[in-house]
Amino acid sequence: MIKLLFFIESLSGGGAENALVTLIDNLDREKYDIYLVPLVDRGAFKEEVDTNAVHYLPVIPSSPGILSALWGRIKYKLIYHYLPLRLVYKWIMPRMVFDWSVAFVEGFATKLMAHAPGRKIAWVHTDLAKNPWPLQTGIFKDLKEEIDTYACFDKVVCVSRVVEDTMKRLYGLQNTTTLYNIVDRNRIVSLSRLPQQITLSPGFNIVAVGRLVPQKRFDKLIPIVARLRREGADVHLYLVGDGPDRAHLERLSCDNGTEEAVIFTGFLKNPYPLMRNSDLMVSPARAEGFGLVVAEAMVLGLPVIGMNDSGTAELLGNGRYGELCDSDDALVAAIRNAACNAGYLKELENRSRLGQAQFDLQKAVEQIESLFDRDA
Secondary structure, eight states: OEEEEEEESOOOSSHHHHHHHHHHHHSOTTTEEEEEEESBSOOTTGGGSOTTTSEEOOSBOOOOSHHHHHHHHHHHHIIIIISOHHHHHHHHSOSSOOSEEEEOSTTHHHHHHTTOSSOEEEEEOBOTTTOOHHHHTTSSSSHHHHHHHHTTOSEEEESSHHHHHHHHHTTOOOSEEEOOOOOOHHHHHHHHTSOOSSOOOSSEEEEEESOOOGGGOGGGHHHHHHHHHHTTOOEEEEEEBOOTTHHHHHHHHHHTTOTTTEEEEEOOSOOHHHHHHSSEEEEOOSSBSSOHHHHHHHHTTOOEEEESSSHHHHHTGGGTSSEEESSHHHHHHHHHHHHHOHHHHHHHHHHHHHGGGGOOHHHHHHHHHHHTSTTO
16 A cells, blocks of 8 residues: 655644545545644544554644653743754654655645655645745744745645745746646535534625735725725625634724624634535635635635735636636626625526635545655
């Protein structure tokens, strides 16, 4: 069997974590012996891992007890702040030879897995030119260190052509390939038919899904909702997700007088019933690598509006499958048109459904499995 090692910092409720669990769930278990090593034993997608079929080996287990918790904090600090990563890798990783070792998220995971012996793959989920968060957070001291780290990998998988273009242009890499994240259409549709956790308001309901972080630009949507409501449109916005920007967004909602119109649902393990019954999905991010929630919206036939200078544009077929906006003013106009013009909204729905054909589960799995062939 081909031995695969996947490393990720946690299985928290983000698109990359969702993509990893979906990927592992669809790999051929008779062909691959899979080891999943999260740094910390927590996250919304932890329960989705089939531990009977995968070697699940968290570095810092969520063990009860004061001493275990103290040792976990010490271990965390040693790994992140004190020990050389070459030693960290030898300390925390299984002592065996893997056919492929995978850093599934850019940043710390990539920096650590650069020390893995044998063949290795770095997975990149964001446009690092527009969202250079590993540099901004100090994971890498400068761009040269980050470039040198990626040069240690045999392959760099990019989740969109936009991301791959950045890795070639800015990082000078030639060993790149674009592979979209796996989208399991049947699973999404099945989950969307389960009972809905959130009761939607009467009127026009917009949904935006993702971690509440600045790069998602959800702060752009709240003033738009306030403006449209002043114009007489009965618009509501459902922000599905959690994150460090939540308090700021809640204050912004209060400042705009939209406390009742902007609903913070928190993280939803199953957001699909809410998405299926909403009127519109909006993705205002400019640095999106793939935009998994946009793909999921298309699977559900939900009309989509996004920005034209991100991976969202690629997913939306450069406008064929949804509306793309070149500016924030254009975003306001598009959302207003969708909320007030039933014909335009129906057109967006039809365009969204056209986009479903690009998500072929079997083809996507075959493309990813070809990465891991011993002769690849």
